[in-house]
Amino acid sequence: MKRIIVLATLLFTFCVDAVDKAFFEQVIVHNVERSIVSAKQISTSIKQGKSKKSQALFTQLVRNWKKVETTYMLGDLNEDFLDTPRYIDIFHGNNEDIKAQLDLIIGTNDDLSYALYKHSHKTINALEYLLFTQDLSNARVNAMALIMAKSIEHYLQEIKSAYQTHQAKFVQDEQFASAILLNTLVNSAYALKEWRIGDVAGLSKKYKGHADARRAEYAISQNSTVAILSILQAHKQVIDASSHKDFGDVARKFGAIKEINKTIDLLNQAIAQVEKMQEQDLPNPKGKLLYQSTNQLMQSYYLSLMSKLGFVSKVLDADGD
Amino acid sequence: MRTQKRIITSSVLTMAMVVSTAQAFWGGKNEVLTAYADIAIANYTDALNDAKNMQVAIKSFAKNPTAMMMENAKASWLNARESYGQTEAFRLSNGPIDAEEGWHTVYGAPEGQLNAWPLDENMIDYTTDAKGKRTSGNIIDAKGAFIPSGEKSETVNVSNITPGVLAALNENGGDANVATGYHAIEFLLWGQDQDYANFMKDSVTNGALSAGQRTVADYTTAKNADRRKQYLNAASALIVSDLESMVMAWSKGDNSNYRAALLGDNTSDKNIDEKTALSQIFAGLGVFIKSELANERIAVAVLTPSEEDEHSCFSDNTHRDITQNYQGFKNILFGTYNGVDYGVAPIDALKDKSKLMALIKSADAKVNQMNALAQTSRHFDYQIRPNDSQVKQIKKLKNELRAIGDQMINVAKANGVNLSVGDVTDGEETQL
Numbered sequence: 001m002k003r004i005i006v007l008a009t010l011l012f013t014f015c016v017d018a019v020d021k022a023f024f025e026q027v028i029v030h031n032v033e034r035s036i037v038s039a040k041q042i043s044t045s046i047k048q049g050k051s052k053k054s055q056a057l058f059t060q061l062v063r064n065w066k067k068v069e070t071t072y073m074l075g076d077l078n079e080d081f082l083d084t085p086r087y088i089d090i091f092h093g094n095n096e097d098i099k100a101q102l103d104l105i106i107g108t109n110d111d112l113s114y115a116l117y118k119h120s121h122k123t124i125n126a127l128e129y130l131l132f133t134q135d136l137s138n139a140r141v142n143a144m145a146l147i148m149a150k151s152i153e154h155y156l157q158e159i160k161s162a163y164q165t166h167q168a169k170f171v172q173d174e175q176f177a178s179a180i181l182l183n184t185l186v187n188s189a190y191a192l193k194e195w196r197i198g199d200v201a202g203l204s205k206k207y208k209g210h211a212d213a214r215r216a217e218y219a220i221s222q223n224s225t226v227a228i229l230s231i232l233q234a235h236k237q238v239i240d241a242s243s244h245k246d247f248g249d250v251a252r253k254f255g256a257i258k259e260i261n262k263t264i265d266l267l268n269q270a271i272a273q274v275e276k277m278q279e280q281d282l283p284n285p286k287g288k289l290l291y292q293s294t295n296q297l298m299q300s301y302y303l304s305l306m307s308k309l310g311f312v313s314k315v316l317d318a319d320g321d
Numbered sequence: 322m323r324t325q326k327r328i329i330t331s332s333v334l335t336m337a338m339v340v341s342t343a344q345a346f347w348g349g350k351n352e353v354l355t356a357y358a359d360i361a362i363a364n365y366t367d368a369l370n371d372a373k374n375m376q377v378a379i380k381s382f383a384k385n386p387t388a389m390m391m392e393n394a395k396a397s398w399l400n401a402r403e404s405y406g407q408t409e410a411f412r413l414s415n416g417p418i419d420a421e422e423g424w425h426t427v428y429g430a431p432e433g434q435l436n437a438w439p440l441d442e443n444m445i446d447y448t449t450d451a452k453g454k455r456t457s458g459n460i461i462d463a464k465g466a467f468i469p470s471g472e473k474s475e476t477v478n479v480s481n482i483t484p485g486v487l488a489a490l491n492e493n494g495g496d497a498n499v500a501t502g503y504h505a506i507e508f509l510l511w512g513q514d515q516d517y518a519n520f521m522k523d524s525v526t527n528g529a530l531s532a533g534q535r536t537v538a539d540y541t542t543a544k545n546a547d548r549r550k551q552y553l554n555a556a557s558a559l560i561v562s563d564l565e566s567m568v569m570a571w572s573k574g575d576n577s578n579y580r581a582a583l584l585g586d587n588t589s590d591k592n593i594d595e596k597t598a599l600s601q602i603f604a605g606l607g608v609f610i611k612s613e614l615a616n617e618r619i620a621v622a623v624l625t626p627s628e629e630d631e632h633s634c635f636s637d638n639t640h641r642d643i644t645q646n647y648q649g650f651k652n653i654l655f656g657t658y659n660g661v662d663y664g665v666a667p668i669d670a671l672k673d674k675s676k677l678m679a680l681i682k683s684a685d686a687k688v689n690q691m692n693a694l695a696q697t698s699r700h701f702d703y704q705i706r707p708n709d710s711q712v713k714q715i716k717k718l719k720n721e722l723r724a725i726g727d728q729m730i731n732v733a734k735a736n737g738v739n740l741s742v743g744d745v746t747d748g749e750e751t752q753l
Contacts, residue, residue, distance in 0.1 A: 079720045080713065083624055086753055093752045096625075104451070110519060117521045117707060118625055 021171050022244040024163075027237045028071060032160040035064040039153035042127075046145045051136040054145070055221065058131050061152070062223045063230045065089065065124060070188045070234035074159060076180040077166040087119045087155050091217050092195045094120050099129055105144065106134065112143055122151035132221045181247055182309075185238060186302045192231055193294035196224065201287035211283035222279040228290075229274045232267060235297075240264045256308040263300040269293050350584065351595050352665035353736060356656045357602060358580045359663045361411055362571040364652070367404040367659075369564040375401040376557040379506070383550035386540035394553075395510050399638060401560075402503060406645025408567075409436070410653050413613065413747075414605025417570035417579045424591055425579045428570045431563035434491055439629055440499030442508045444469060444490075446549065449525055451518040460490065460500065461545050461552065471495035482551040484559045504633070506556050509549055511535055511635040514702070520628040521706065529699035532637035596738060602653075603667065603733035607745025610650045611726025616750045618643065619719045623705040623712060624753050631701050639702070640695035644688050647722070651681070654732070670735035677728045680721050687718040 038061040045054040069089060075082035086093050098120050105115045116122055127148040134141045170177050195217075198204030202211030216224035239248040239260065251260035270293040277286050378397035382390040412419050417428035442448055446461040460467055460479055467479040467490070474494025479486055490500035499505060512535025516525045526534045540546050570579040581587040583598055622630040622639075632642040652658045656666025668674060694711060695701055704711035726745050733740045 080717070082720060083620075083716060083753065086624060095751070108518075110522070114519055114521045117519065118627075119707070120625070 020245050021167070023241075023246055024167055024171055026244050027241070027246075028073075029160060029163055029167075031064065031067040031071065031234070031237075032156055032163065035061065035068050036153060036156045036160065038064045039149055039156055043146060043149040043153065046136065046142060046149055049137055049142060051131070054131050054136060058128065058221060059223050059226055061124065062218060062221075062227050065152075065156075066227045066230035067234040067237070068156070068159065070231045071181075071184055071238060072159075073170070073180045073184050074162055074166070076176075076183075077169050078162060081159070081162050084155055084159060088123055088152050090120050090123050090125050092191070096120055098123075098126055099133075102126060102129055102144070106138075106140055112140075112147060116144065116147055122148045124148075124152060127152070128218060128221050128223075178247070178250060178309075181238065182301065182306060185235060185247075186298065186306070188231060188235070189294060189298035189301055192228065193291055193298055196228055196231075197282065197287060197291045197294060200224070200282045201291055202283065203288060203291045211287075213280065213283050216279065216282055219279075224282060225274055225277050225279050229271065232271045232274060235267055236271065240267065251305060251309060254309060256305055259300070259304040259308045263297065263305055266293060266297040266300055270297055351599075353656075353667055354583055354595065354598055354602075356664040356666060357653060358571060358583055360652055360656070360658045361408075361416075362568070362573060362580065363658050363661075363663075364404065364408045364411075364649070365564060365567045365571055368401070368408050369561065369568050371397075371401040371404045372557070372560045372564050375506075376554075376561050379553045379557045382540070383554055386537055386546070386550070388537045391510065391537050391540070395636070398503070398506060398510060399636070399641070402633070402638060402641060403645055405436070405503065405564075406642055407649035407652060407658075409613075409646050410606060410609055410649030412605065413608045415601045416605075417567060425570065425582070428566045428579065429563065431566060434488065435502045435560060435563050436504070437492060437496070437499040437502055438504050438632060439497065439634070440504050440508070441470075441495075441497040442513065442635070444498055445500065445505055445508055445552070446512075448513045449517070453518075461548050469494035469498045471498060474498070482548060482555050484555045484562070487552070487555050487559060501556055501559050503560065504635070506553060506560075507633060507635045507638075508533075509535075509553050509556075512539075514635050514637060515628045520626075520702065529703040532700070533635040599736060600733070600738045600740065600744075603729050603736070603738055604740055604744040606650060606653060606667075607726040607729035607740070608747050609726075610647070610729075611723045611745055612747035612750040614643065614646045614650075615719045615722035615726065616747075616753070618646070619715060619722070620753050621751050622701075623715045623719065626705045626707060626712075628702045628705075631705070634702070637695075637700040637702060640692050640700070643701075644692055647684070647688055650725075667732050667736055671732055672735065677725065677731070680725050680728065684718055684721040684725065687714050687721070690714060691718070 038057065042054055042057040042061055045057050065088065069085055072085055074084065090096075090098070096118075098118075101118070102121065105112075105121070108115065120126065127145060130136075130141055130145045130148065136142055136145060194204050199207050199215045200211065200213060202209050207215070213219060217227050218224045238246055239251075240246065241248075248260050248264060251257075270290060273286065273290045273293055277290065281287055282290075375394070375397040378390075378394045382394040408418070412432060415421075415423065417425050417430070419430050419432040420426050420428075421430065443450075443456050444459055446459050448456045450456050460482070463479050465478060465480050466476050468474055468476045469490060471494030475489075477486060477489045477493065479490070487501045487505075490498070491502075492498055493500075511533030514526050514531070514533040516523050518524070523531075526532065538546075540549055569575075572578060572580065575581060576586055576588045577591075578587070582591045582593050585592045585595070618632050618639075621627065628634055631639040633639045654666060654668050656663045656669070668677070671677065691701065691704065691711070691714070694704060699709075699711075703709065704715060706712070727742065729745050730740045730742065
C-alpha cells in the first residue's frame with residue numbers, strides 16, 4: 001500500500017500567530033458543526049423513511065465531512081483522538097467487505113446493538129450502501145441506517161468537543177500549529193491524488209494502467225467528485241481564505257510568496273477542473289488532468305513550500321502492494 | 322539493566338568517550354552486536370528446549386489421550402510461547418529467522434512455518450460456522466488428496482500427516498492457509514473460541530474467561546481422532562526442527578554460521594558489514610514494535626474490533642503474546658535477558674533517554690494491566706469489545722508502542738546509524 005508520512009520539524013520560530021483563533025473557529029470548528037447539522041438532518045429524514053431526501057442529505061454530509069477529514073489535526077493535539085476518523089469513514093483503511101457483512105446483518109434477526117458491533121458497520125461508507133442499495137422502508141434497514149447516522153453524529157460531536165478543549169494548545173503554539181497544519185495538507189493532497197483519483201484513473205503505482213470506476217470513494221452514490229471538490233475547498237480554506245488569517249498569509253510573511261502563490265494557483269486549477277467533472281470522468285482524460293494537477297499541488301506543498309519555510313521533511317513512499 | 326552512563330561535559334572526558342564509543346562500534350568486536358547475538362542464542366535455546374518439552378507432552382497425550390494429559394499438553398504450549406514470543410524481536414532484521422535473500426536463507430527462514438497467523442482454521446479441522454453448522458472438507462477429515470482453497474494451490478496427499486505434508490500445505494494457496502506452527506497446534510488443542518456470526522454474542526464458548534473448549538473426545542472416540550494425533554505430532558516435530566535450525570545459526574563456537582558472520586568471525590567470507598548489521602537490527606526492532614506488534618497485532622484487533630485478529634484466538638493467550646513480544650524488544654534494547662546483563666546495549670549510547678523511558682514506563686503499566694485483567698476478569702477478546710474501559714488503554718498502548726518504534730531512529734543515531742521514519746515502518750502495514 002502506498003502512502004506518505006511526513007515528519008515535519010520547524011527550524012525557525014514564527015514571530016506571529018501562524019494561524020489564529022479566527023481560523024480555528026471559522027474553519028476547523030465551523031466545518032465540524034456543519035457536519036453535525038448534516039448528520040442530524042439525515043437522521044430525521046431516515047426516521048421519516050424519506051429515501052430520496054436521505055440520499056440528497058447524504059451528499060451534503062459527504063460534502064461537510066470531507067472538509068473535517070481534510071483538516072483533521074485532533075490526533076496531534078490529543079492522541080486519544082488519533083483513530084476517531086476511522087470510526088466515521090473507512091475509505092482506503094479497511095480490507096473488510098462490509099457490503100456482504102451488512103447483507104448478512106439485514107438478513108438476520110439479531111439485536112442490532114449486537115449485530116452492528118464493528119465500527120466499520122456504522123461508518124459513512126456503510127450508510128452509503130444502505131441508502132443507495134437498500135429499501136429504507138424496510139424496518140430493519142431503516143433502524144440500521146439510523147444507528148449509522150447517529151454514530152456518525154456522536155463521533156462528530158466528540159471531535160467538536162475535543163477541538164474546543166484543545167483550542168488553546170493549537171492557537172498558542174505557532175510552530176506546532178503550523179507543523180501539524182502543513183503535515184495535514186500534505187497527507188490530504190497525497191491521499192487525494194493517489195487514492196481518490198489515481199487508483200480510479202489507473203494512474204497510481206498500485207493500479208497503473210488499470211482504471212476502474214468502482215475504486216472511486218463514493219462509487220455507489222456517485223458522490224466521489226463531490227468529495228474531491230470538498231477536499232480541495234477545504235485546502236482553500238486553509239491557504240487562500242479572505243475572511244481570516246490563514247496559512248497562506250503566514251507563508252508570505254516568511255518570504256515564501258512565490259511558493260504559496262504557485263500552490264494557490266495549482267489549487268484553483270484543480271478546483272476549476274473538478275467543477276467541470278462528472279463521476280464518470282474520473283477514469284477518463286479529465287481524471288488524468290486532475291491527477292496531474294493534484295500531483296503538482298502535493299509536490300508544491302511538500303517540496304517547495306515546506307522547503308522554503310524551513311521544514312525538514314522525511315517521506316515514506318512505500319510502494320508495497 | 323545496565324547503569325546509565327552519566328554525561329560528562331569535560332572536553333577531555335567527552336573526547337575519551339567519543340573514542341571509546343568509536344572503538345566499541347567500529348574497532349574490535351562490536352559490543353552491541355555481541356550482546357545481541359548472545360541474547361539470541363540464549364533466547365532461541367530456551368525456545369527450543371520449551372518446544373522439545375511441548376513435543377514430549379504432545380507425544381504423551383497422543384499415546385494416552387486423557388483430559389489430564391490434554392491439559393499437560395496445553396500447559397506445555399503456553400510455556401513454549403513464553404520463550405518463543407521473546408524471540409520475535411529478532412525478526413524483520415534480515416536475520417536467519419526470516420531473511421528473504423542471502424546465504425543465511427540456508428537456515429530455512431522458518432518464521433512463516435513457526436508462527437504464521439492469522440490462520441484459516443477451517444482448513445485444519447472442523448469448526449462451527451456463522452450459521453451454526455459444523456464445517457468439513459479439511460485436512461483432518463480428508464482422504465488422500467487435499468486441495469487447499471485459493472488460487473494456484475497445489476494438491477497434497479494427506480493420507481499420512483507428516484511434517485513434510487504439513488510443510489507442503491503451509492500457505493499453499495494463500496497466506497491464511499496456515500497448516501504448521503504454534504497456532505495450528507493451538508487450534509488442535511483448544512479448538513474454536515470465536516463465534517463467527519457475531520463475536521459479541523460469543524455463543525460458541527460463552528464467557529469473558531472462556532477460551533476454546535475442544536474436548537478430549539476429539540482424540541479418543543471422535544472420528545479422525547488418530548489423524549488429529551498425527552497432526553499434533555507432526556506439527557510439534559516441525560517446530561522443534563525449525564528452532565534447531567535457529568540455534569545452529571546463533572550458536573557460539575561455529576566459525577561458519579550466522580552469528581560468526583554478524584560478529585565478523587566467519588571464516589567463509591560471509592561476514593556482514595558492521596554498520597549494515599546495526600542498521601538492519603535497529604530498523605527491524607522499530608518495524609517489529611511499531612508495525613507488527615502495535616499495528617497488526619493490537620490496532621487491527623482493537624479498532625475493528627475483531628477476535629479473529631487477536632494473536633492467539635483459540636487459547637486466549639494474546640495478552641501473553643503481546644507481553645512477551647514487547648519483552649523481547651526490551652531485551653535487545655536494554656541488553657538483558659531473563660535478568661542477566663549481556664553487555665553493551667543499544668540504549669546505552671542514547672544521551673537523552675527521558676522520552677523513550679517515559680514511553681516504556683507508560684507502556685509497561687498498560688501491558689501489566691492488560692495481563693492482570695486477562696487473568697482475573699476478562700480475556701483480551703473481551704477487553705477489545707466496544708464500550709469496554711480497556712479499549713481506550715489498549716489504543717493508548719498501541720500509540721505508545723508506535724512512538725517507541727519511531728524512537729529507534731534516535732537510538733540508531735546514537736549508535737552511529739541513520740534511519741528514517743520509513744525505515745522503522747512497514748510500508749505494507751494495514752492501513753487503519
